[in-house]
Amino acid sequence: DAGVTQSPTHLIKTRGQHVTLRCSPISGHKSVSWYQQVLGQGPQFIFQYYEKEERGRGNFPDRFSARQFPNYSSELNVNALLLGDSALYLCASSRAGGGDQPQHFGDGTRLSIL
């Protein structure tokens, strides 16, 4: 089975632009979570979606939004990009939405803001 797939791999944007990142979970997984990993730091939780509903939200501004589709894939949207949004964005999927479920990560999208 394919693992968690994220697209694109790399992305370069300028300040003020908008970006959409995509994630396809492992087949059979219904939960998708997004994390932001700034260079040299541990990942920070942004969102979790389970069964197409938001299950959790981290301490990020409203410029960040996400959604989950009927096939359980997910999009992360970021508006009005700032230099500080430059980071590796990781997507993780799990079978269900609880903390007992191991999460499987994709390779991430490297976002660079100029």
Place this chain on the structure above:
Amino acid sequence: AQTVTQSQPEMSVQEAETVTLSCTYDTSESDYYLFWYKQPPSRQMILVIRQEAYKQQNATENRFSVNFQKAAKSFSLKISDSQLGDAAMYFCAYTSPIKAAGNKLTFGGGTRVLVKP
């Protein structure tokens, strides 16, 4: 709010030797899950080992084992017989078992492991 702290920015180990990575956490919950993840330069976060707080027995996975000290809120990872492929960033992470809280992972800052041939 839960916090996770990794006090060692970098650790170096000789191939075939043993290295221990430290992790402490802060929580008011009595039940929770702790994880160690490995992130090689390829970027993908790989689950190494998982510990359930209500289980007193320390988890092991092949050459990887943990020392879980619940009272001290300590969760260290031991890598035995280190191999060149073990070189990576290692992250300690915490999550709550409460379903309403979802599966948010709280990560530490990471420890870089260098393996010398």
